[in-house]
Amino acid sequence: MPMIQVIFLTVLVFFVIVTIHEWGHYYFAKRAGILVREFAIGFGPKLLSIKRGETRYTLRLIPAGGFVRMAGEDPEIVDVAEGQTIAVRITKDQVTRLYLDRLDERSQVVRGEVIAIDLERNLSVTLDVDGVAETYRIHPQALMITKGKETQIAPIDRQFGSKTVGQRALAIFAGPFMNFVLAFVLVGIYIQLTGVTVDNPDKVLVGEIVNGRPAAQSDLKVGDEIRSVNGIKIVVGAEQNIIKMIGESAGKPTTWEIVRDGGVRTISITPVLVKDEITNKMVGKIGVGFAYPTRSASIGETISLSGQYMKNMTVAIFEGFKKLVLGQFKMDDLGGPVRTAEVTGQIAAQGITKLTSWAALLSLYLGIFNLLPIPALDGSRLIFLGVEAVRGKPLDPNRESLVHFIGFAMIMLLMVVVTYNDILRLFRGEH
Structure with missing residues (x-):
């Protein structure tokens, strides 16, 4: 198989597995009425960015996962303080844009000093315009513009935290679940390709x-x-x-x-x-x-065998986790994105049949790994939601954010270590 085709198939495998995971989060968040600000594949600096509707779709530099950024989970909204001078654009008796800087350059706007503003519940702003207090209704999809960046406001009913525990849990669980669905479908395709x-x-x-x-x-x-x-x-x-x-x-x-x-x-x-x-x-x-x-396998055989394959792969994955927890491994046994990409390329060179089976295993692994009770992963977030359901009220969001931040930092540190190990292995010519 030509090298360019191997590289393309390797990238395609990672793209599909990560995209289906994030699409699960995205789809069920949208169904719950949550404002999804960004659907990203990768981390770090943006390579490509396009906005469709309320969501910005981005492709980022580091191909080590992805994320769906929901309103209420991040501090990207710029606060507007009383006494601050802003400009607003009004369309059909509603504010559709709030300008926070470069006010002299704005045309067809009303400029005034903020007396009161509510961007979450009442959706209104009162401005002192030439000594007269004027109150305007704010459109629920109004944009705030500052430093050349547009950010859509998020009324309280569009924020992640305003939804029921069930809706939030579904939006979180949907990512790993879609990986399980993809793995099942890929195993079925593999069985159809190989027969019984x-x-x-x-x-x-x-x-x-x-x-x-x-x-x-x-x-x-x-x-x-x-x-x-x-x-x-x-x-x-x-x-x-x-x-x-x-x-x-x-x-x-x-x-x-x-x-x-x-x-x-x-x-x-x-x-x-x-x-x-x-x-x-x-x-x-x-x-x-x-x-x-x-x-050739029948439809019934394909479904039955797919279930058996999924079971066997799941057992093998948890055996690997068991060895990791018990310390029954060497550092050289651990592999990160570089090694995974290397192995995927080797399997891609063997043909689409082998690659389909490997992609199913990777998708299943990603789904299971994300459900582990490790801070920053989906499993940890589901545990916090479970505690909230039992207590009848949410935990302190600042403490929860701190736990997830620490977990994310630890995962990134481990990623750096295994990636360094992968690169050394490549230079030593080991496989």
Whole structure:
């Protein structure tokens, strides 16, 4: 596969997984009537920015996630104080724009000193205009303009905190949930691409060839029927005998008899010594995975098998979390965005089928990880909402914000460490 295509597919995987997660937050926030100020993919400086309706859609420099910025969750509204001189533009008896600076440059506006203003509940402003107090209604979607930046006001009923616990919890949970949905759909696509094993298979095929291993440098192809290895006939159900023989043949040529397009071919492959991930012992490997003849999967089979795949992947993910909590890992075992992108690129080079399966795993992992009770993640926010539901009143928002800030800082610190580790690994040529 051409390198440009591999890079494109790698970027596409991350873009789709993050976008579907943030879209879940966005969609259910909008359904609850919350003003969504920004839908962002990535963090840091903006690369692209476009505004549609009330929301600004941005693509940012650091591709390590995304966010949906809702009204009431950030302090971006500029306060207007009594005694401050502002200018307002009035359309159909309502203020549609409030100008806080460069007042002399504004045309078709009313200028005056603020006597009273309420941008959340009464939506009104009273100005001293040439010694006369004038009161104006403010449009619920009015814009505040200062320093060249437009910010839509957020009446109290458009703010995140004004919604019920259920509405807020749904808007938060929807992000991880959409990752679960995407993972299920991708697994279903993977099953449709690969099919299901036929009943009572009578032959063994080459199902996978690992890049960088001896098989990848040989004439062996995915889909080849394996008849024998070193004269030992391949029998369905007895593949472990061949695996054992290869494991004991490091550095020694092995002879493979395969069938391709109806013709018999003989291929020589020499296993190399590799550390087995399960036994941690050094054994011979050539980088081949076995498979069996398949048939198309029915819709029912696809749904059922997708559920089983999701269950197995979930168990594997939590096994990884368990090792992390118990300290059963080395720093080199941890990988950040750089390593994930590297592995994704390697899998993309193997074809769309493998990449679909990997994308499903990444989407499921992102959904599960975000539900962990770690400050700044969706799981922690759901816990705070649960406490609020039990107490009957919210916790101190300043304390909650502090907890999330500390959690975010810790996650970013870990991200820096693992990314540094990833970069060192790349320079050392390790995989």
